[in-house]
Amino acid sequence: MSGELPAPDYGQIAAVIPAAGIGKRMQSEIPKQYLQLHGKTILEHSANVLLQLPVSLVIALSAEDAYFSTTPLATNPDVQTVIGGAERAYSVLAALKHLDAKQFPWVLVHDAARPLVQLRDIQQLIQQCWQSGQGGILACPVRDTMKRGQLRVEQTVERASLWHALTPQLFPTETLRQALSQALSAGITITDEASAMEWAGQPVQLIEGRSDNIKVTQPEDLALAGFYLESRA
């Protein structure tokens, strides 16, 4: 039908999950991505959503990871692994270097620590980026009044156009690899893929996603993640 928007070719999209962290802030005995949530590890929840899409998945693991092999992901033929780095950005870069950017010109990067992302949010991100030809991120608008300061408030930050960056984040593979590599070499602090693309002058679309796509970071987040899962059952 004329005027119909092009459907994404999922075969051109690779997915990367950085899962090489140690979860210091979680204060748990094991890396937080291997904590149990409704009978599965957090990593499995995060990976299983992506595996509902016909994409190729690469997971970056710590060289000391002693848990991945105990998960069903270890024997999933659609899952490959690489050794990550000392920071999230280096783990993502290691996975990007493993990918053939000609076979997979687009890459979707999703935190292992975000087990609650919903498929329809990911499909919305992919659809919008596919149509525009530009990368983008799931994000949700800030709802609290935001303050800057240390022990006392120094400034109230205008929140009208302030967003929480979430994941997945979707970008052209080779452009992201180059931006990430160059930004890290320049000593730029990179906490998400978008910040490398912004540094490189590349466009980053904001696609509103659900606010329950939380990153399990601190101890109380595990109970909250369980509550959100139960509320969907």
Ligand SMILES: Nc1ccn([C@@H]2O[C@H](COP(=O)(O)OP(=O)(O)OP(=O)(O)O)[C@@H](O)[C@H]2O)c(=O)n1
């Ligand atoms: N060197 C690292 C550090 C983090 N990550 C991954 O990046 C995601 C988001 O990072 P974060 O929530 O900060 O996880 P950790 O670094 O493990 O947490 P902490 O900072 O509390 O140690 C996580 O899935 C984590 O496994 C990674 O792949 N490689």
Ligand SMILES: C[C@](O)(CO)[C@H](O)COP(=O)(O)O
């Ligand atoms: C990528 C991210 O989840 C976007 O909000 C966030 O930057 C990860 O930060 P972390 O300190 O590595 O958890």
